Amino acid sequence: xxxxxxxxxxxxxxxxxxxxxxxxxxxxxxxxxxxxxxxxxxxxxxxxxxxxxxxxxxxxxxxxxxxxxxxxxxxxxxxxxxxxxxxxxxxxxxxxxxxxxxxxxxxxxxxxxxxxxxxxxxxxxxxxxxxxxxxxxxxxxxxxxxxxxxxxxxxxxxxxxxxxxxxxxxxxxxxxxxxxxxxxxxxxxxxxxxxxxxxxxxxxxxxxxxxxxxxxxxxxxxxxxxxxxxxxxxxxxxxxxxxxxxxxxxxxxxxxxxxxxxxxxxxxxxxxxxxxxxxxxxxxxxxxxxxxxxxxxxxxxxxxxxxxxxxxxxxxxxxxxxxxxxxxxxxxxxxxxxxxxxxxxxxxxxxxxxxxxxxxxxxxxxxxxxxxxxxxxxxxxxxxxxxxxxxxxxxxxxxxxxxxxxxxxxxxxxxxxxxxxxxxxxxxxxxxxxxxxxxxxxxxxxxxxxxxxxxxxxxxxxxxxxxxxxxxxxxxxxxxxxxxxxxxxxxxxxxxxxxxxxxxxxxxxxxxxxxxxxxxxxxxxxxxxxx
Numbered sequence: 001x002x003x004x005x006x007x008x009x010x011x012x013x014x015x016x017x018x019x020x021x022x023x024x025x026x027x028x029x030x031x032x033x034x035x036x037x038x039x040x041x042x043x044x045x046x047x048x049x050x051x052x053x054x055x056x057x058x059x060x061x062x063x064x065x066x067x068x069x070x071x072x073x074x075x076x077x078x079x080x081x082x083x084x085x086x087x088x089x090x091x092x093x094x095x096x097x098x099x100x101x102x103x104x105x106x107x108x109x110x111x112x113x114x115x116x117x118x119x120x121x122x123x124x125x126x127x128x129x130x131x132x133x134x135x136x137x138x139x140x141x142x143x144x145x146x147x148x149x150x151x152x153x154x155x156x157x158x159x160x161x162x163x164x165x166x167x168x169x170x171x172x173x174x175x176x177x178x179x180x181x182x183x184x185x186x187x188x189x190x191x192x193x194x195x196x197x198x199x200x201x202x203x204x205x206x207x208x209x210x211x212x213x214x215x216x217x218x219x220x221x222x223x224x225x226x227x228x229x230x231x232x233x234x235x236x237x238x239x240x241x242x243x244x245x246x247x248x249x250x251x252x253x254x255x256x257x258x259x260x261x262x263x264x265x266x267x268x269x270x271x272x273x274x275x276x277x278x279x280x281x282x283x284x285x286x287x288x289x290x291x292x293x294x295x296x297x298x299x300x301x302x303x304x305x306x307x308x309x310x311x312x313x314x315x316x317x318x319x320x321x322x323x324x325x326x327x328x329x330x331x332x333x334x335x336x337x338x339x340x341x342x343x344x345x346x347x348x349x350x351x352x353x354x355x356x357x358x359x360x361x362x363x364x365x366x367x368x369x370x371x372x373x374x375x376x377x378x379x380x381x382x383x384x385x386x387x388x389x390x391x392x393x394x395x396x397x398x399x400x401x402x403x404x405x406x407x408x409x410x411x412x413x414x415x416x417x418x419x420x421x422x423x424x425x426x427x428x429x430x431x432x433x434x435x436x437x438x439x440x441x442x443x444x445x446x447x448x449x450x451x452x453x454x455x456x457x458x459x460x461x462x463x464x465x466x467x468x469x470x471x472x473x474x475x476x477x478x479x480x481x482x483x484x485x486x487x488x489x490x491x492x493x494x495x496x497x498x499x500x501x502x503x504x505x506x507x508x509x510x511x512x513x514x515x516x517x518x519x520x521x522x523x524x525x526x527x528x529x530x531x
Contacts, residue, residue: 011360019118113146277360393437413455
C-alpha cells in the first residue's frame, strides 16, 4: 500500500487553458523541453523551425497552427511524473476543454501580456471556479510590448474574480525586457536574446539591496524593481498553499514561453505547490486515490490518432488503485467485464504500452466502440463518476451525403466522431433527417475534413436556424406530453443515445413551451452517464 501512496505523491495532473493564441501549446512544448522529453521545441507558428508542435498531432492542427483536440502528454521532472492536458483555446472547441477540466487536479491559465484577459479565458476560469480547481496564472509573451504588470494583475482580479499573489516579476518589457525577478526563490533570471531556445542560468541573491543587482540590470531598473517589490509586499497577500488548494488564491508568474523564459520558475513552483491526485465524487460515495481497488472514467475518445491503423483510443483518468494490463475490469454502464492487452501511456508525443498505471495517470485504451464519454471502469464496484457534461449546441446544420457510394463510410465516420464528443447528432423523428449540432462553427470544417481524410466520405451541410437543443424529461404516457409531442412533432429528434430532444428555434419558444407544458422539463445539459 505504501508503494501506491509513493506513486500518488509523485504525480501531478494539470490542464493548460487560455484564449487562442496566448501561447498554451508553446508553453506545453517548453515544459516538455525541461522534462528532457524533447530536445528542441518546435515553434507553433515559426517557419524557421520546420518541426510542428509536439502536442498538435492532427493534420488540420499543423496546417492551421491551432489546437483542435485536447492532447495528453507526460514527462518526468525532479522525481515527479507530470501529466499535461493541452486543451484547444478556440471557443469552437470549448466543449472538449470543459470535459478535460473534469480530469485535472489543477490548472495553469495562460494570459497574453498585450491582450490581457480575453473572453474565452473568462469562460474557462468560470468553470474552474465552479469546481474550485487550484489555478496558477502565467502571463506570457513578455518579450513583446504589453500592458503594465500591475495593470494586468488588477485586470486578472477584476475580470476573472481571482485573488492573486505575484510570485515573480518582470524587469522591463518588450525591447527593455531584461529578465525575471523570482520572488518564490529570490533570484534573477537574465534574458539573453542569443539563447532563445536554450535554458538560461539564474543568478541567486539573498538580499534585494545587493549592489550587484544594479551592476547587472542597471541602476534605473534596479530602483524600479525594489519599488515594485515593496508595493507587492504591501498590496498583495502572502502566498498560502491551503488557500491555493481550495481555489481561493492564485499565484502569478511572468515569462515568455516562446523564448523559454520564466518557464522553469513556473515549473519548479508548480512541483512544490500543485496538488497530487485528488479524491473524486461518484454517485454513491467519495473515491480516494489511495484505495486499493481500481476506478477510472473516460473523459475523451479520439479516433484515428494514427491514420495508418484506424485506431480509436478512450482516454481514462485513473482515480484510485492501480490499473493493470490484462486484468478484468467492469464497464459499469454495460455491466460487462473487459480486459486490455495494450493500454497506452503517453510520454511526450510517443505512446508506450504500460503494465501498470497509478492515480493521476491518463491511460489510452483501444476501443472497438464499447466506450462512451463519461463511462466508469472499476475493479467490480458499481459506481459512476459524475460531472462529465454534454452542452446544448449553439449551431445546427443538416448533414447530406455527397457520394451515395460511400454511405457506409459516412455513417461510420459520423458515428465515431460523435462518440468523441466533437459534436452531437440529432435524428428528426418526423423524417429521419440527420442534424449535426456543435458548440462552435469551426467544428463543421473539422468534421468535413476528418470525414474525407480519415474515412474517405464527403458531406455537405445545409443551414438550419435553431436556437438550442433541449433534452426532455417527462412522463411520455401523460396527456400533457402527448399534446406537446403533437404540437411540436416537427421539432422533436433523438440524440445518439436515443434520448428525446426538442429543437427550439428561439428563447421565446422555450419560454412559451415551459409555460404551456409545465410538466415537460427542458434541460440544456445532458450528463453523458445518464444516457
